Amino acid sequence: MTTADEVRTIEADSVPARFARGWHCLGLARDFTDGKPHTVRAFGQKLVVWASADGRLNVLDAYCRHMGGDLSRGTVEGDDVACPFHAWRWSGDGRCARIPYARRVPMRARTASFPTLQQDGLLFVWNDPEGNPPPDGVTVPRIEGATSDEWTDWSWYSVTIDGANCREIVDNVVDMAHFFYVHYSFPTYFKNIFEGHTATQIMKGVAREDVRRPQAEGSGAPKVLGQTSVATYHGPSFMIDDLTYHYTDGDVESVLVNCHYPVTSDSFVLQYGIVVRKAAHLGEAAEEVARTMGEFIKIGFEQDVEIWKNKARIDNPLLCEEDGPVYQLRRWYEQFYVDSTDVSAEMTDRFEYEIDTTKPNAAWRAEIEQNIAKQNATAESRPV
Known part of the structure; x- marks a missing residue:
């Protein structure tokens, strides 16, 4: 039983260890379309963001699954990002597209990719700790003034x-x-x-x-x-x-x-x-x-x-x-x-x-x- 004179204590659990499920805006899309890979630190990890030849923006885990090179310090080669360590080239879907010195790409050459959305001049990335794609009903509405x-x-x-x-x-x-x-x-x-x-x-x-x-x-x-x-x-x-x-x-x-x-x-x-x-x-x-x-x-x-x-x-x-x-x-x-x-x-x-x-x-x-x-x-x- 509490009384009026009882001191109110502050209760606080530790901050959540996981990151929110949903669309997150990384900023203006034009800031990522200069033909170079960009570093973004988000969701407790380092990401690489780059634009494909057709202007589509891609987001991957920044560390190459080969030997751990930092893809965000590599180069953009056509639609892919090339690792600065051994030039393994990764496409926006997370698959290794090419290894310049190899006859074939290993079957398990996959890395973590993030769904992206370019809208109203902004770049969005979808994060889901369970790895699920964005549901159809979870959208970001268009902003009329951004394109007028x-x-x-x-x-x-x-x-x-x-x-x-x-x-x-x-x-x-x-x-x-x-x-x-x-x-x-x-x-x-x-x-x-x-x-x-x-x-x-x-x-x-x-x-x-x-x-x-x-x-x-x-x-x-x-x-x-x-x-x-x-x-x-x-x-x-x-x-x-x-x-x-x-x-x-x-x-x-x-x-x-x-x-x-x-x-x-x-x-x-x-x-x-x-x-x-x-x-x-x-x-x-x-x-x-x-x-x-x-x-x-x-x-x-x-x-x-x-x-x-x-x-x-x-x-x-x-x-x-x-x-x-x-x-x-x-x-x-x-x-x-x-x-x-x-x-x-x-x-x-x-x-x-x-x-x-x-x-x-x-x-x-x-x-x-x-x-x-x-x-x-x-x-x-x-x-x-």
């Missing part, structure tokens, strides 16, 4: 996060309150929907008047008033956010991609990209707006990174009514770490939860007004 002349090109960013597990970033899907304290946004509406392999966050917010933003600096510059966001994880690691910023001179429609892939159990590569619709009121400034928004979002992610690097892993978070459905999200997320036969209905059945923002909004509005009053008092006390 009416939108900008990708502004893309990447950073390696050490000392944190991937679950830390996924928790943000349900964490309404951190947007106010960490990202200086004032959430006025917040709802989550989980179903199948997707997890959605719907948020509306207004800009905090007590925090200066780069967009608001300069005389006559348009100011951001707020944002509307519908962000969905499609699988364990790829989120598409239909994000509209509301400025004093009009709305700016954008699509933000927030994605990651694990390097080890306690490190991951965080990537995000943004495309912006070339609205009439933006004129020739659309590309610059995309870059500015990307840099602003970068600041927000850096704020998250500082939290992740210094926080404790906690499996039994102590929650209040205004916190989001953390336990339900983690139950949804668990489906990607168990065998496919162990995925249960409670992990995939539709679940909806809308947070009552009445109390948070009242408290935050009072805090903002107090901060503004302090700022005004400080400004008035400065000598002229």
